[in-house]
Amino acid sequence: MVSTASAQMKGTPVRVAVDVMGGDFGPPEMVPGAVRAAESGRAAVILVGDEAPVKDELAKYGAAARLVKVAPSVGKIGDDEHPVHALRQKRQSSIAVATGLVKAGHADAMVSLGSTGASMAAATIALGLMEGLERPCIGGPFLGLAPRTVLVDLGSSIDCRPSLLLSFAALGSVFAHHFLGVENPRIGLLSVGSEDAKGNRQVQEALKLFRQTQMNFVGNVEGMDFFTDRADVVVCDGFVGNILLKYTEGFGAALTHYLRSQLTGTLPAPAVERVANDLWQLTNLPRRGGGPLFGVNGNVVVGHGSSKAEGMAGAIDTAARCVELDMVGNMRQELAKLNQQLSSMAPQSGGG
């Protein structure tokens, strides 16, 4: 649908370094997920993890195990550790080694369902931020009910200056266009009213900046607009985005539970399960495909820690698609365009 110069040679599978120590389940779910992705031919998978448990796990997959490579690492970085400190101390940890493979050119992408902070820090330090960007962000569709609406940032940058929201919009817009096939994505700024004057200071300042660019900016959008198709890319800081993401997951889980209990006995069991599963899918999108990290000079996909094998396979697929679509190159280009617009308007902004 979208034509783009691919950084990837046709027919060569994308090489994805996979942190199999991450996630709540570690190797017992991460390894089968990675093997499944390798079997599908979707990617050439390099498993990064402690040698013993990875080999034990691989032993269960017979011939399929030979489809993946293993790059040994030592230990992992936990969710409760300070990402930068932990990376300094654990240079052989799975996230550090996997990111290092991308940096060294041995892999085209890295996937981890482990500590998001550590993946982000490793990517930022090892691969570097794109020019003109202050911090990276995580974006993508997060709600099955709005599968083509990108929310950015989903939680990587908690305190954001207004100008950073502008960069996030540019990155999210590239993703919506190339990954989701949305022509000229409409960008909305998440706020508490549609009028320009509505919003907190951060959003009011950001809105003025948005209005000065050539972006396809549709103005402020509100909480209900995820369901009204007013914007393809909804921009907020990682604080708001992460609260929405987790709220949505909790909401979906609670409603699924409620409906299952309500419908059981009223509908045949398979029909109840179908409705419950549909509802789960409609509310828990990121568990399926992971969320790409935008703004670093390399392809990194992070995923929900509670994901199982299917979530890992989905995240690998997301990573492979990002490489094939040259997401990094396209994002760099869009940021450069934005920075040019910003620098050309700088002399005027002093008068406003």
Added chain:
Amino acid sequence: MVSTASAQMKGTPVRVAVDVMGGDFGPPEMVPGAVRAAESGRAAVILVGDEAPVKDELAKYGAAARLVKVAPSVGKIGDDEHPVHALRQKRQSSIAVATGLVKAGHADAMVSLGSTGASMAAATIALGLMEGLERPCIGGPFLGLAPRTVLVDLGSSIDCRPSLLLSFAALGSVFAHHFLGVENPRIGLLSVGSEDAKGNRQVQEALKLFRQTQMNFVGNVEGMDFFTDRADVVVCDGFVGNILLKYTEGFGAALTHYLRSQLTGTLPAPAVERVANDLWQLTNLPRRGGGPLFGVNGNVVVGHGSSKAEGMAGAIDTAARCVELDMVGNMRQELAKLNQQLSSMAPQSGGG
């Protein structure tokens, strides 16, 4: 369940001034809602609105119309108007007149489903803020799935200092205790991780303050914790709260629509409607009872503009209960206690 000194004499119905010009539907829905509340004996209702349309509407209710009084006003303040400017120019508008009745002692409470900003400004200017409070807030349960969890602020104070979040917690806690009957409500600060270090600057600063008080503070809570019963009062600024509120409404509406389409033909029509209605109720709580404004020296309940007669009747009921429970007196007392704690810790905080 909760014993409290009532400001209201037993047997005397609470007098509620009702702005019938507000809401998306105005008198045709607001008047019947108010008449219904009067018929139930729940409150002595004073309709505030343009004389002609109010009388036209009342003419439809025969004898029941004689249960309500009418206080004429001129015009209304729209959602798109600047609240304070509009109040200055439209001194006879329905919100101004209704609030004036409370100030003059002719009514015990005011209810409006019109401009929230105008109700808040009118209440703040005419009734005044409670001592030690910088801004008011709107709170209450907002999610049918968590009907005893109070979210505060739902959208009245968009930019909040950390110390204001502390006041909101105190106010929300009084509401949870007296209105919802929660013993010693657990207070949580809405953030992006449960650890103390997680959150944006505002929340991190606020958390330090919370930890120094004698509040029943359970720490940071996350988006999913509305469904995990970790806190009875969840505190955030009005920016985040309002986004969550509107997101929830949109989410509920979209899921109801989805389920209706999925179940139609699978279940008998009445069963489909029952599930759809349940789902709607589980996700659209504030449309039923309105949200009380906390922190002003008077009882004010605002409601969703899209509410119909039932929503107005529910908001009047909420207002009457707030008066009966002496919510204002109890909140004043709790704020005074908090301010005492804050002033006693002030000398130490310079060293921290």
